[in-house]
Amino acid sequence: MNTRIMEGRWNRLRGEVQDRWGQLTSDDIDRIEGNIDRLTGILQERYGYGRERAEEEVARFLDELEEGGSPIMQIAMITAAAITVLLAASLFISRRMHRRMTLIGRMRRRLGMIR
Numbered sequence: 001m002n003t004r005i006m007e008g009r010w011n012r013l014r015g016e017v018q019d020r021w022g023q024l025t026s027d028d029i030d031r032i033e034g035n036i037d038r039l040t041g042i043l044q045e046r047y048g049y050g051r052e053r054a055e056e057e058v059a060r061f062l063d064e065l066e067e068g069g070s071p072i073m074q075i076a077m078i079t080a081a082a083i084t085v086l087l088a089a090s091l092f093i094s095r096r097m098h099r100r101m102t103l104i105g106r107m108r109r110r111l112g113m114i115r
Helices: 003-008 010-020 026-032 036-047 051-066 071-110
Strands: none
Touching: 010 026, 010 051, 026 036, 036 051
16 A cells, blocks of 8 residues: 555544554644654654564555455454344344244134134
8 A cells, every 4th residue: 555545545544543553642643644654653653663663564554454454344344244144134034934924824814713
Protein backbone atom coordinates (compact mmCIF):
# COMPACT_ATOMS: atom_id res chain seq x y z
CA MET A 1 0.00 0.00 0.00
CA ASN A 2 1.59 3.26 -0.99
CA THR A 3 1.50 6.54 0.93
CA ARG A 4 -1.33 8.03 -1.12
CA ILE A 5 -3.60 5.05 -0.62
CA MET A 6 -2.98 5.10 3.12
CA GLU A 7 -3.72 8.83 3.20
CA GLY A 8 -6.92 8.24 1.21
CA ARG A 9 -8.11 5.57 3.66
CA TRP A 10 -6.81 7.28 6.79
CA ASN A 11 -10.18 7.99 8.40
CA ARG A 12 -11.02 4.27 8.28
CA LEU A 13 -7.54 3.18 9.38
CA ARG A 14 -7.16 5.47 12.40
CA GLY A 15 -8.89 3.02 14.74
CA GLU A 16 -6.90 0.05 13.46
CA VAL A 17 -3.63 1.94 13.94
CA GLN A 18 -4.61 2.85 17.50
CA ASP A 19 -5.68 -0.75 18.21
CA ARG A 20 -2.41 -2.08 16.82
CA TRP A 21 -0.20 0.39 18.71
CA GLY A 22 -2.05 1.22 21.91
CA GLN A 23 0.63 3.60 23.18
CA LEU A 24 -0.18 6.08 20.42
CA THR A 25 -2.20 9.03 21.67
CA SER A 26 -5.02 10.77 19.84
CA ASP A 27 -2.58 13.61 19.15
CA ASP A 28 -0.14 11.10 17.61
CA ILE A 29 -2.90 9.75 15.38
CA ASP A 30 -3.82 13.29 14.31
CA ARG A 31 -0.16 14.07 13.52
CA ILE A 32 0.22 10.97 11.35
CA GLU A 33 -2.54 12.07 8.94
CA GLY A 34 -2.12 8.84 7.00
CA ASN A 35 1.55 9.48 6.25
CA ILE A 36 3.62 6.30 6.49
CA ASP A 37 6.84 8.15 7.28
CA ARG A 38 5.17 10.00 10.15
CA LEU A 39 3.76 6.74 11.50
CA THR A 40 7.23 5.20 11.35
CA GLY A 41 8.74 8.18 13.17
CA ILE A 42 6.09 8.23 15.88
CA LEU A 43 6.52 4.48 16.46
CA GLN A 44 10.22 5.15 17.01
CA GLU A 45 9.35 7.85 19.57
CA ARG A 46 6.65 5.94 21.48
CA TYR A 47 8.09 2.43 21.38
CA GLY A 48 11.79 3.17 21.20
CA TYR A 49 12.10 1.20 17.96
CA GLY A 50 15.03 1.72 15.66
CA ARG A 51 14.22 2.97 12.17
CA GLU A 52 14.42 -0.51 10.64
CA ARG A 53 12.16 -2.10 13.28
CA ALA A 54 9.57 0.67 12.92
CA GLU A 55 9.58 0.27 9.13
CA GLU A 56 9.13 -3.51 9.51
CA GLU A 57 6.20 -3.00 11.89
CA VAL A 58 4.51 -0.59 9.47
CA ALA A 59 5.19 -2.90 6.50
CA ARG A 60 3.65 -5.86 8.36
CA PHE A 61 0.60 -3.76 9.25
CA LEU A 62 0.16 -2.64 5.65
CA ASP A 63 0.57 -6.21 4.36
CA GLU A 64 -2.18 -7.36 6.70
CA LEU A 65 -4.45 -4.60 5.43
CA GLU A 66 -3.88 -5.64 1.84
CA GLU A 67 -4.56 -9.29 2.73
CA GLY A 68 -7.96 -8.48 4.17
CA GLY A 69 -7.39 -6.52 7.31
CA SER A 70 -6.16 -7.20 10.77
CA PRO A 71 -6.85 -10.56 12.40
CA ILE A 72 -9.53 -8.89 14.53
CA MET A 73 -11.21 -7.49 11.41
CA GLN A 74 -11.03 -10.90 9.72
CA ILE A 75 -12.65 -12.56 12.73
CA ALA A 76 -15.37 -9.88 12.76
CA MET A 77 -16.08 -10.45 9.07
CA ILE A 78 -16.24 -14.24 9.51
CA THR A 79 -18.52 -13.82 12.53
CA ALA A 80 -20.82 -11.49 10.60
CA ALA A 81 -21.01 -14.00 7.75
CA ALA A 82 -21.80 -16.83 10.17
CA ILE A 83 -24.55 -14.78 11.83
CA THR A 84 -26.05 -14.04 8.42
CA VAL A 85 -26.11 -17.75 7.56
CA LEU A 86 -27.69 -18.61 10.93
CA LEU A 87 -30.37 -15.95 10.51
CA ALA A 88 -31.20 -17.21 7.02
CA ALA A 89 -31.41 -20.79 8.30
CA SER A 90 -33.60 -19.69 11.20
CA LEU A 91 -35.98 -17.88 8.85
CA PHE A 92 -36.14 -20.93 6.56
CA ILE A 93 -36.90 -23.28 9.46
CA SER A 94 -39.47 -20.90 10.90
CA ARG A 95 -41.33 -20.70 7.58
CA ARG A 96 -41.28 -24.48 7.16
CA MET A 97 -42.63 -24.97 10.68
CA HIS A 98 -45.41 -22.46 10.03
CA ARG A 99 -46.41 -24.25 6.82
CA ARG A 100 -46.46 -27.62 8.58
CA MET A 101 -48.50 -26.32 11.48
CA THR A 102 -50.96 -24.82 9.01
CA LEU A 103 -51.18 -28.16 7.18
CA ILE A 104 -51.72 -30.05 10.45
CA GLY A 105 -54.50 -27.63 11.39
CA ARG A 106 -56.24 -28.18 8.05
CA MET A 107 -55.95 -31.94 8.37
CA ARG A 108 -57.37 -31.91 11.89
CA ARG A 109 -60.33 -29.80 10.71
CA ARG A 110 -61.02 -32.19 7.83
CA LEU A 111 -60.95 -35.16 10.14
CA GLY A 112 -63.38 -33.44 12.48
CA MET A 113 -60.91 -33.12 15.30
CA ILE A 114 -61.35 -29.34 15.50
CA ARG A 115 -64.39 -27.30 14.67
